[in-house]
Amino acid sequence: MSQNSKIEWTHASWNPVTGCTKVSEACEHCYAKRFALRLQAMGVPKYKNGFQPTLHQEVLKHPLHWKKPRIIFTASMGDLFHEKVPVAFILKIFKIMHKANHHVYRILTKRSKRVLDLNPQLKWASHIWLGVTVENEKNTFRIDDLRKTGANTKFLCMEPFLGPVPELDLKGIDWVIVGGESGPGARPMKKEWATRIRDLCVREKVPFFFKQWGGVNKKKTGRILEGKIWDQTPPVKQNLSQTSLF
Numbered sequence: 001m002s003q004n005s006k007i008e009w010t011h012a013s014w015n016p017v018t019g020c021t022k023v024s025e026a027c028e029h030c031y032a033k034r035f036a037l038r039l040q041a042m043g044v045p046k047y048k049n050g051f052q053p054t055l056h057q058e059v060l061k062h063p064l065h066w067k068k069p070r071i072i073f074t075a076s077m078g079d080l081f082h083e084k085v086p087v088a089f090i091l092k093i094f095k096i097m098h099k100a101n102h103h104v105y106r107i108l109t110k111r112s113k114r115v116l117d118l119n120p121q122l123k124w125a126s127h128i129w130l131g132v133t134v135e136n137e138k139n140t141f142r143i144d145d146l147r148k149t150g151a152n153t154k155f156l157c158m159e160p161f162l163g164p165v166p167e168l169d170l171k172g173i174d175w176v177i178v179g180g181e182s183g184p185g186a187r188p189m190k191k192e193w194a195t196r197i198r199d200l201c202v203r204e205k206v207p208f209f210f211k212q213w214g215g216v217n218k219k220k221t222g223r224i225l226e227g228k229i230w231d232q233t234p235p236v237k238q239n240l241s242q243t244s245l246f
Contacts, residue, residue, distance in 0.1 A: 008211050008223070009177060009233070010106060013076035016060050016093055018046065019053040020079045023110050026135035026160055029185050032077045053084040060092060063100035071104045071236070081111040087118060097128050104236050108133060108157055112145035124150040126237055131155035131177075136163035147172040153234055158197060159211055161189045168197065170204045174234045180214025180221075189214060194225060207232035 007013070018036060020027075032051070039047040046056060063072065074080060074097070080090060097105045108131045109115060115122075115130065124130075130151035132142035135158065146154050153174045158165070160181030170176070178197050180189035194210065201208035210230040213221035223229060 007073060007076065009071075009209055010073040010076075011070040012066075013073045014059065014062060014105075015046075015075060015077045016056050017053070017075045017080050017082070017085055017089075018056065018077040019049065019051045020082055021053070023079075024133075024135065024139055025162055026110065026133050026139075029160075029181060029183060029187075031183055034183065036077060053078060053082050055085065055089055060096055063096055063103055066100070066103070069102045069104075071106065074105045074107045076108075079109050079111055080107055081109045081114045081118070083111070083114065087121065090118065091121065094123055094128070098123060098125060101125065101127050103127065105129065106131065106155075110139075110142065112142035116145045116148055119149045122150065124152055126152045129153040129155060131157050131175075133157050133159070134165065135160055137165045137167075138163075140165060140168070143169065143173065155234075160187065160214065161193055162187055164190070164193045165197070168200060170200065170206050173206060175207045175209065175232075176201050177209045177211055179211030179223075180218075182212060182214040182216070182218040184216065186215050198225060198230065201232075207234050209233060 036047050036051040040050045080093065104127050106129045110133045112132050130146065130149060132146045134140055134142055134156050143156065154172060155175035155177065156173060157177045159177060159179030161178055176197060178194050181187050198208050208230050209232055210223055210225045212218045212223045215221045
């Protein structure tokens with residue numbers, strides 16, 4: 001588990017599952033794949049399989065030993081709902097999340113249909129959030145799937161934001177993250193795509209988080225949108241006052 005994540009909307013990451021396979025346009029320049037292959041080349045044992053979907057039983061119980069409450073990005077280096085992750089293992093992860101319920105867990109997936117299929121077996125709670133990646137209009141079907149799940153807090157991650165989504169429906173959605181693609185080969189995000197979503201969130205009273213403009217050097221391009229840093233998030237019930245993100 002990484003206790004100091006560089007991802008702006010989380011404190012830490014927990015990776016009982018690593019690795020993934022391409023499922024849509026957002027995967028083209030996957031940061032997790034690039035990082036995993038680098039770790040494999042460095043000889044890091046956990047990444048001996050590179051970016052092949054891999055289960056890590058040895059880290060399952062890590063959140064139980066992390067006493068200070070954290071916001072945890074669960075499976076940041078893969079997709080928890082990848083087809084090669086057995087249902088039994090997913091249920092083990094949910095069991096740990098319920099046991100270590102002083103943390104907030106944020107799960108992000110592109111495999112919304114599998115989540116929906118498994119939803120009757122999943123025990124959701126207020127501290128387990130579920131989000132889907134929506135990089136363009138073509139993949140808005142994931143939002144409809146998300147709405148049908150039992151997750152208490154549902155969010156959209158529009159990063160990398162690769163195309164306009166003019167008819168975005170925020171019914172049942174609690175949070176929206178927008179960000180441009182970063183790293184080698186980054187595809188540009190147009191300002192009007194981001195401001196349209198921002199304006200919609202303001203109108204619908206949905207918390208809006210602008211993560212970054214992206215590009216090859218994301219630190220240089222920053223995360224200011226029209227003169228303001230947008231750090232809005234839904235409220236959490238856990239006592240995270242000593243570990244605030246902002």
